[in-house]
Amino acid sequence: MTKSVLKALYVFSFLLIFLFGGCQVKNEPADIVTNFSAKFTSDYRDAEYSGSIITNRQGVAYISISSPEELDGLSFEYKNGELEMSRESLICSADEAYLPQNSFPSLVKSILNGVSQGRTNLSSHSDSVCTYNLKTDNGNCVIVTDKDGKIISAEIKNAELKIEFSEIEADKN
Numbered sequence: 001m002t003k004s005v006l007k008a009l010y011v012f013s014f015l016l017i018f019l020f021g022g023c024q025v026k027n028e029p030a031d032i033v034t035n036f037s038a039k040f041t042s043d044y045r046d047a048e049y050s051g052s053i054i055t056n057r058q059g060v061a062y063i064s065i066s067s068p069e070e071l072d073g074l075s076f077e078y079k080n081g082e083l084e085m086s087r088e089s090l091i092c093s094a095d096e097a098y099l100p101q102n103s104f105p106s107l108v109k110s111i112l113n114g115v116s117q118g119r120t121n122l123s124s125h126s127d128s129v130c131t132y133n134l135k136t137d138n139g140n141c142v143i144v145t146d147k148d149g150k151i152i153s154a155e156i157k158n159a160e161l162k163i164e165f166s167e168i169e170a171d172k173n
Contacts, residue, residue, distance in 0.1 A: 029130040030149035034116040035171035038151075042163040044104050053108070056171065057116045063105050076105040102138055107161050110136045111154050115143065 034057040042049040051065040061078040065071045077084040078096060085092045099106045111134065114120065120132040120143060127147060134141040139158030145151050150170060155162040 029122060029125045029145075030147065032115050032120060032132070032143070032145055032151065033149045033168075033170045034112070036150065036168055037171070038165040038168040040163050040165050042104070042161065044107075044162075045160045049104060053165075055112050055116075059113060059116060061109055061112055063108060078105075078109050102159055104161070107136075107138060107156060107159055108163065110138070111141055111143070111156075111163075114141070115151070 132143040
């Protein structure tokens, strides 16, 4: 009788360990936010750029440059495979391929496309940041997000591009 009670306790304790061990909360990183607006600063080929960006998971992206002063007011809008460049009252439309693949707006757009298409690979994460790798035509891109999945920076060393985002507002739609 004692042996059967001990066996039952062993089985019961094993089941408890198994059940409660499986109930631990996993520290999974949040999905990368693809619908957002933000301010940005960037180092690209020994030049500094700043401006704002609005993007969504459908591939629409609006990039507005505010500095350097010579480019202030220059905007790029990517929508449905077309590119619209504008400054003041001048507007030019073209196919997305119009700009060189390694131009600043094309590089930013390729990063955003890779993220929205789910081509990123998680390389590390902690309670506060996650680091992802993304293969682009211009080389490997390292993307850093905050704990909520908002992109805070991206860098493609081969293309000499580093961009940092601030004042990030995620669109819930």
